[in-house]
């Protein structure tokens with residue numbers, strides 16, 4: 001990747017990488033000329049996070065680090081945030097947007113890893129392997145077929161038929177399962193999958209229910225005692241989505257009463273902040289549950305791909321201004337700007353800003369080589385390529401920064 005000069009010398013841009021993101025991310029930043037890379041293999045306690053983020057220009061994290069509005073208040077220099085995962089619920093996206101900070105993620109790179117794990121768990125649950133495994137560990141031996149089933153011919157109910165849900169469906173059909181799904185959007189059914197009439201219909205018909213929805217207000221506690229009671233007696237539940245989707249006490253009660261035959265749970269309402277911290281859950285000690293420490297997407301293949309994908313998006317934004325695939329920002333795909341200087345102006349979407357921007361350029365009588373504008377209801381993002389020397393671009397940048405409503409300005413040389 002070519003090293004480009006930016007308004008802020010690249011060697012001064014501080015990249016803060018948390019939670020042991022893949023080394024491939026470090027390599028991408030280094031190849032692009034970024035040398036100030038602070039790498040932490042864990043999430044930081046909040047006080048330390050606030051201190052470190054106050055000096056960072058780019059921050060990369062996974063699912064543990066909470067970037068609340070309060071934490072972002074201390075992030076005065078921050079240009080961009082990279083979530084090295086799919087979920088972005090750990091970042092206050094609105095607060096980031098209102099501070100003019102785009103957030104990027106990796107929407108696909110770990111989806112196959114989650115799908116493979118879920119299909120494997122479906123087979124293990126149907127065979128009653130969690131209980132048999134626990135029993136053998138205790139020295140027990142009960143060789144019997146009772147309660148043990150093939151998944152072939154059984155019905156898998158997928159809640160949330162997106163990137164992961166669809167792949168789970170395709171893999172499950174290869175094992176001969178019948179696949180039904182429920183989604184709030186109309187979805188193209190892959191293979192022989194069939195949409196259920198609704199969540200209740202899916203719960204009533206599935207032998208195994210697997211959840212693949214994001215954490216949103218509509219999915220919070222969507223599976224509680226009432227929904228579990230609608231499932232077939234002895235059915236299985238898999239949750240590799242988010243811990244807030246399932247009322248965990250209701251799940252524990254159903255597993256103990258036999259309403260559910262088993263469960264595989266990878267995500268929890270409260271997860272330990274660091275490896276080595278105690279994991280507390282009402283599901284601990286239940287033999288019919290497979291517990292995993294939020295590793296659905298944690299394969300080396302996925303993490304290496306995510307490292308490359310998210311770091312490349314951050315570098316592209318920092319070097320070129322492109323916000324393509326940002327989750328909270330107007331998306332602009334920008335060409336290279338060889339021969340022009342590029343001014344970036346991020347502002348609140350209030351009347352009058354654009355005319356003030358145009359006034360400044362006409363007063364300076366510079367040649368405009370390209371102009372790009374995208375807005376969303378809250379934010380405007382203007383990119384202007386000009387033929388000018390660095391001093392002139394710097395002067396224009398200062399005037400742009402003084403326009404009321406301006407959130408950030410930069411020059412890319």
Ligand SMILES: NC(=O)C1=CN([C@@H]2O[C@H](COP(=O)(O)OP(=O)(O)OC[C@H]3O[C@@H](n4cnc5c(N)ncnc54)[C@H](O)[C@@H]3O)[C@@H](O)[C@H]2O)C=CC1
Pocket residue numbers: 086087107110111114159160161162163164165182183184185212213214215216218219240241242266267294295296297298
């Ligand atoms: N355990 C782990 O390590 C991982 C967990 N995840 C979780 O899995 C989630 C899903 O990932 P993808 O499939 O890539 O996301 P996606 O965005 O492709 O699919 C999510 C689907 O859920 C649907 N949906 C949203 N609200 C719904 C509701 N109330 N009822 C029914 N459907 C609803 C959406 O319309 C969409 O089709 C992520 O948001 C993340 O929270 C993702 C990766 C790794």
Ligand SMILES: O=C(O)CCC(=O)C(=O)O
Pocket residue numbers: 062063064084085086087088110297298
């Ligand atoms: O790998 C991680 O840290 C989180 C994975 C996950 O839950 C996601 O990608 O949304």
